[in-house]
Amino acid sequence: MADRASVFHRSRLSLTLALTLATALFVALAAQPFASLTVSPAGRQLFDIATGVTTMPDGGVITDQSTGVELSATHIEYLAGAFVEARGARVNGDFGVVTAQSLRLDLQSGVLNASGGLSLARGALTIGAGSLAYYANRQVAVFGGGVVATGPTFEADRLYLDAVTGDVLLVGNYSFSDSLFTMTSPEEGGRLELRMVLRDGEPSYDAATEVRPELLERFDGLL
Amino acid sequence: MRVRHLVVAALLLALFATAAAQCSRGPDTATVTLPDFLAVYYSQFRSISAEDAAEFYGGVCVTAVGGEWTVMAESVRVEGLSSDIRLEAPSPTLYMDQWRMTGDLLRATTTGLTLMNAQVVGPDMAGSAADLSVDLITGRMAMTNLKLEGTALALRGELAVLEGSALRVEGAGITTCIGLEEAPYEVMGAVALVNLADLEVRLSHGSLRVGRLYVPLRDEVVVSDATLAAVELPIKVGFNAGDAFRGGAGLDIRIVGIPVAESVNLVLGATGLDAEHITGPVVLLEAEAERQEHVGVSSVTAVAGAEAGMPFVDVDVSKRLNEWLTLGFGVHSGAAAARQALHQGHVQLAAAHTVPLFGSSSGVRTAHSGRLLAAVTAITAAGNDGAPQAAGPRLGVSGSSTTTWRATSVSTFTLVAGAEATHYPVTFGYNVTGRRPVTQWGVRLAPTWRYANGPITLSVAYDARFTNSASPFGSFVDRLAPLQRLTVSLRVSGEVLETESGVWTGSFGVQAQYDPFVTTSPAGLKRLLVDGSVTYAVLPWSVTLGASTELSGLLAPVGRSPYVQLRLGAQRGGWPVLNPSDEQPNMPYGDLELGLLASYSLAAGSERLTALELSAAVPLAFNSMELRPYLAFDFAPTVLSGVWPWWSGYGLDATFITCCGSLTLSVMNDRGVWGGGIGIDLERRPKK
Numbered sequence A: 001m002a003d004r005a006s007v008f009h010r011s012r013l014s015l016t017l018a019l020t021l022a023t024a025l026f027v028a029l030a031a032q033p034f035a036s037l038t039v040s041p042a043g044r045q046l047f048d049i050a051t052g053v054t055t056m057p058d059g060g061v062i063t064d065q066s067t068g069v070e071l072s073a074t075h076i077e078y079l080a081g082a083f084v085e086a087r088g089a090r091v092n093g094d095f096g097v098v099t100a101q102s103l104r105l106d107l108q109s110g111v112l113n114a115s116g117g118l119s120l121a122r123g124a125l126t127i128g129a130g131s132l133a134y135y136a137n138r139q140v141a142v143f144g145g146g147v148v149a150t151g152p153t154f155e156a157d158r159l160y161l162d163a164v165t166g167d168v169l170l171v172g173n174y175s176f177s178d179s180l181f182t183m184t185s186p187e188e189g190g191r192l193e194l195r196m197v198l199r200d201g202e203p204s205y206d207a208a209t210e211v212r213p214e215l216l217e218r219f220d221g222l223l
Numbered sequence B: 001m002r003v004r005h006l007v008v009a010a011l012l013l014a015l016f017a018t019a020a021a022q023c024s025r026g027p028d029t030a031t032v033t034l035p036d037f038l039a040v041y042y043s044q045f046r047s048i049s050a051e052d053a054a055e056f057y058g059g060v061c062v063t064a065v066g067g068e069w070t071v072m073a074e075s076v077r078v079e080g081l082s083s084d085i086r087l088e089a090p091s092p093t094l095y096m097d098q099w100r101m102t103g104d105l106l107r108a109t110t111t112g113l114t115l116m117n118a119q120v121v122g123p124d125m126a127g128s129a130a131d132l133s134v135d136l137i138t139g140r141m142a143m144t145n146l147k148l149e150g151t152a153l154a155l156r157g158e159l160a161v162l163e164g165s166a167l168r169v170e171g172a173g174i175t176t177c178i179g180l181e182e183a184p185y186e187v188m189g190a191v192a193l194v195n196l197a198d199l200e201v202r203l204s205h206g207s208l209r210v211g212r213l214y215v216p217l218r219d220e221v222v223v224s225d226a227t228l229a230a231v232e233l234p235i236k237v238g239f240n241a242g243d244a245f246r247g248g249a250g251l252d253i254r255i256v257g258i259p260v261a262e263s264v265n266l267v268l269g270a271t272g273l274d275a276e277h278i279t280g281p282v283v284l285l286e287a288e289a290e291r292q293e294h295v296g297v298s299s300v301t302a303v304a305g306a307e308a309g310m311p312f313v314d315v316d317v318s319k320r321l322n323e324w325l326t327l328g329f330g331v332h333s334g335a336a337a338a339r340q341a342l343h344q345g346h347v348q349l350a351a352a353h354t355v356p357l358f359g360s361s362s363g364v365r366t367a368h369s370g371r372l373l374a375a376v377t378a379i380t381a382a383g384n385d386g387a388p389q390a391a392g393p394r395l396g397v398s399g400s401s402t403t404t405w406r407a408t409s410v411s412t413f414t415l416v417a418g419a420e421a422t423h424y425p426v427t428f429g430y431n432v433t434g435r436r437p438v439t440q441w442g443v444r445l446a447p448t449w450r451y452a453n454g455p456i457t458l459s460v461a462y463d464a465r466f467t468n469s470a471s472p473f474g475s476f477v478d479r480l481a482p483l484q485r486l487t488v489s490l491r492v493s494g495e496v497l498e499t500e501s502g503v504w505t506g507s508f509g510v511q512a513q514y515d516p517f518v519t520t521s522p523a524g525l526k527r528l529l530v531d532g533s534v535t536y537a538v539l540p541w542s543v544t545l546g547a548s549t550e551l552s553g554l555l556a557p558v559g560r561s562p563y564v565q566l567r568l569g570a571q572r573g574g575w576p577v578l579n580p581s582d583e584q585p586n587m588p589y590g591d592l593e594l595g596l597l598a599s600y601s602l603a604a605g606s607e608r609l610t611a612l613e614l615s616a617a618v619p620l621a622f623n624s625m626e627l628r629p630y631l632a633f634d635f636a637p638t639v640l641s642g643v644w645p646w647w648s649g650y651g652l653d654a655t656f657i658t659c660c661g662s663l664t665l666s667v668m669n670d671r672g673v674w675g676g677g678i679g680i681d682l683e684r685r686p687k688k
Helices: A002-030 A213-218 B002-013 B225-229 B636-641
Strands: A037-041 A054-056 A060-064 A070-073 A075-079 A083-093 A096-106 A111-122 A125-135 A140-144 A147-150 A153-162 A168-177 A182-184 A190-199 A202-208 B030-034 B038-048 B053-064 B069-079 B086-090 B093-096 B099-102 B105-108 B112-121 B126-135 B141-149 B154-163 B166-175 B185-195 B200-210 B213-216 B220-223 B235-240 B250-261 B264-271 B280-292 B297-307 B310-320 B325-335 B341-357 B364-380 B390-405 B411-424 B438-453 B456-467 B483-498 B503-515 B524-538 B541-550 B563-572 B592-601 B608-617 B625-634 B646-658 B661-670 B673-681
Touching: A037 A054, A037 A075, A060 A075, B112 B141, B154 B185, B166 B200, B185 B220, B235 B673, B250 B280, B608 B636, B608 B646
Parallel strands: none
Antiparallel strands: A037 A060, A054 A075, A060 A070, A070 A083, A075 A083, A083 A096, A096 A111, A111 A125, A125 A140, A125 A147, A140 A153, A147 A153, A153 A168, A168 A182, A168 A190, A182 B030, A190 A202, A202 B038, B030 B038, B038 B053, B053 B069, B069 B086, B069 B093, B086 B105, B093 B099, B099 B112, B105 B112, B112 B126, B126 B141, B141 B154, B154 B166, B166 B185, B185 B200, B200 B213, B200 B220, B235 B250, B250 B264, B264 B280, B280 B297, B297 B310, B310 B325, B325 B341, B341 B364, B364 B390, B390 B411, B411 B438, B438 B456, B456 B483, B483 B503, B503 B524, B524 B541, B541 B563, B563 B592, B592 B608, B608 B625, B625 B646, B646 B661, B661 B673
């Protein structure tokens, strides 16, 4: 009984940490969306006077002064007030590390898109996805292209994150695997709400297959 | 690993609930699976961290991978997720083996589950329990205040424990009365063992409660479908042939097996209850006891009281001396119903032994028996007759052997050989002409060959008995009679033809008896009986046409009176229905029977129609009673003499349908001969 309880508890705790880290990242990005960036090139810095685009072929580091979140990449192009594009990107903060092969930040629409080897890691926890779209103005993130988490292990077609509340919605076919059992969505897909709560001061999630209307409204137009 | 699975099983039992006998996954059904152990199907789920709980709802089904058990419920709440997990499911349905259980509330922990106010449905029984608990580790199920009902009996108990197909019930009560708040009678016992596989109940140290009267029963009572099907009422009805003044002759009704003490029963009744005979009371105490010996058992049986109003005593003691030798002695005084009176004390030594001949694989076996007898015997014409017809000592010795040879898989040869001698040193009585010593001897040789293969059965037998018939006591006691008789019997029966509309079956038989030598009767053909019938069954009807004829009287002057007889009969079940438009019409259990019987005498000089009988029995079913009157009229006098037909037979089957089963009383008069019977059907009860 004790073994069973502890395993179940560890699984739930791991899921909680993973989702909490993802939430923290986007809450940080959304604090003052891309308004105060500090750019530190690692080598050459090329400025195209025709387009105004600055290229850092040797990469560099862009830091959001308001949150301390740091973006480092092997190749960066940016146009002040318009966009930032990066390859071999790595976003580091208190929440952990997000990596992606390519990243584009549209500074006007406030949308961040990342794809290719996208992952979020902290300690033993890893969440991977095919793509990421973060809507900074709505403070909503969408992981797509197949979301995979390990330790705990779960999979979902898509993962929606409310960066304000930390609530998560798994959409499509999803499964949650534990060392003892596997929880599977209906064959035709479904939705699983993971609502962040604090329990004994620790972030935790309540799960529900019936999604609250207010959460669906947060993701309106994106589902 | 197993412990871990059990823990999780309990968790999930405590976790979820919706299953039919087998869970099935629908397009909107989410699942939780535990490899090689469990599958859980649910529609909706939510966890409540603040309460350390989770809820499954919208239909939940949990089933073991092997299908050993399944739980279904509309919703399940799981608590103690981070500590001691427990479950509650309102209005669940639990399936285990062939049992389906529902209840108000299911509570489960990692080690067991409890179902409150449970309703239980099994393959042959259904009922309720105040609470039902299952040990998930051992599989043991316990129920309190259990009540189960089947088609034939109802069972209750204060505590019942089910392990596999064995149910142990403490404080048990069994009755055939179903649906009553308090059964008018009940067999009660401290412990009842119920085998649910064959529905057999063994009840020890029990008592019979009738109303508020309690009667102790023997050490163990066994109730099963077989015993219920073969149950006999303790009421015997018979008709003993005999003239009007013979004690015990006529209609005989007696209640048997009334327990008065351990191994002692009382018989109460009367003989000669019809108007043409003398009525006499029957009050008999019957006792028997057995003792297990090193080999076999020794026994004592005793009957004492009044038979047809006259004193009657019969005591028989049998003691097994060794594997093949038995010593017996006893006394007898009185007359059985409608029989002569016998007063006797006897001692006998009997031996019996069976051995294979020519090796056990030869198929030849022989059984030997022998007897030494010493008795003092007196017979009188009746129980109240003090003057003996014959009285005196008897000293006898006899031996016999029966050899059976199973020659082939379809044929058997049997040879019975025996010899006996009885010496009567001195005999007196008004039927005895002299008091000098006499000795009776007898020798018997009886070979029989029997062939049975499929629908054909053929037997040929010869019975040769040689004796001087010297017993002064007559055939009632031991007088032998000589005989030389050849008997041949052939019967062919079976299905003849099956068509789309019905089945034809037929039967044909010949039986002949021929005495080749003069004995006490002349030699010649004594019997030649030929009969045949064909039946066509097309449900719900069954029609039979049959004929039989006795021809020996035509072929030999010593034969029986010849005749030919034709029979036409029809049966139909389930008709007539008196209230066909009712929601539950009264369908009769008895058959509608129609019959025509024609008999013609072929005796020389008296050839004539002897019977032309039309008969009908019609069942009439009501809510709590079924009547089946029977009437037969013989139209032979009408055909021959133009007079009214003769009322040749009448009878009535009356069935009383109660919550404790149904009781059928039957009485019939067939051409002046009375008959009757009593039957019960414990599975027939009033419609609900």
